[in-house]
Amino acid sequence: MSSFSREGRARARARANIALVKYWGKSNVALNVPAVGSISITLADLWSDTEIEFGPAIKADSFSLNGAEEVSELRRVTACLDLLRREAGVDTRARVVSHNNFPTAAGLASSASGFAALVGAAASALGLEHSPEDLSVLARRGSGSAARSVFGGFVEMQVGEAADGQDSYAVPILAAEDWPLHVVIAVTQTAAKATSSTKGMRSSETTSPFYRAWVESAPADLDAARNAITSRDFETLGRVAEHSCLKLHALAMTSRPPILYWNPATLACIDAVRGLQHAGVPVFFTIDAGPQLKAVCLPEVTDRVAAELHDINGVVDVLVTGLGPGLEIG
Ligand code: DP6
Secondary structure, three states, X not given: OOOOOXXXXXXXXXXXXXXXXXXXXXXXXXXXXXXXXXXXXXXXXXXXXXXXXXXXXXXXXXXXXXXXXXXXXXXXXXXXXXXXXHHHOOOOOEEEEEEEOOOHHHOOOOHHHHXXXXXXXXXXXXOOOOOHHHHHHHHHHHXXXXXXXXXXXEEEEOOOOOOOOOOOOEEEEEOHHHOOOEEEEEEOOOOOOOOOHHHHHHHHHHHOOOHHHHHHHHHHHHHHHXXXXXXXXXXXXXXXXXXXXXXXXXXXXXXXXXXXOOOHHHHHXXXXXHHXXXXXXXXXXXXXXXXXXXXXXXXXXXXXXXXXXXXXXXXXXXXXXXXXXXXXXX
């Protein structure tokens, strides 16, 4: 039980993150516990700002994103808020107003930054005191990748062992400023993606013949990536990240029915990154459950990578960002 903060309202900012070792598959759907650990980087310039107000005059939860009511996401938002309300011992409804500073039409997932900002703001408004690990557990219940956006820089999501999922949270590996990599995002399609991550991974779990191998091979990828990060070994990190990304897409492609997240421009971007690598440019790619390619590079080659991706037929926009901090409340 805890009392309300004075106004019952609070705000928080959380940033998007991109996984280098991917999360795909759940061991517990109800608690949203991932079947594999993952490693991500938090992006400096792509964020969600969320303001929440709890109050007796509010009859039902509402959620607006970039000025429009988001009815389709309201169920997940309410489920997440219910966890916090239960902890606080209140039943008060809330008004949630969120803004993404990055183009939602760019097809970049906003659930990671969105749910991290939501739990940060809601916990603060309800006067609950949580450790970052507790907030990461709560964010995970909203969306698995959101657990990582609680922290900045390089972050590892742990599967955990507890049946209640309370030890399945993210932990920081390295601060953003300790290895300031850049990310160049090639936007190849602005329409919403066909198959959500949640649905795609469910399908892979139950129908891809490679799913077991994916789960069994994840710890080795995590060890290799973690070691590469702590020793600032860019080449090894790139190799592991591309391997994990392509394995994820192999799972998607071998699901039934098959899921193909790429378009021709995605493949052209992969080809361009490989060309740069052959020319000795320190860059590697990763792709999530959509057609956008994210190129990770050392800062001195960012302009060259951005120019190359920009010129590809089918690339409609290029965004550049560094690595940034974790959840900011207030
Ligand atoms: C491909 O976190 O969106 O981006 O937990 O069902 O909300 P839910 O899934 P979500 O999945 C992200 C999948 C990914 C890889 C990653 O971010 O690790």
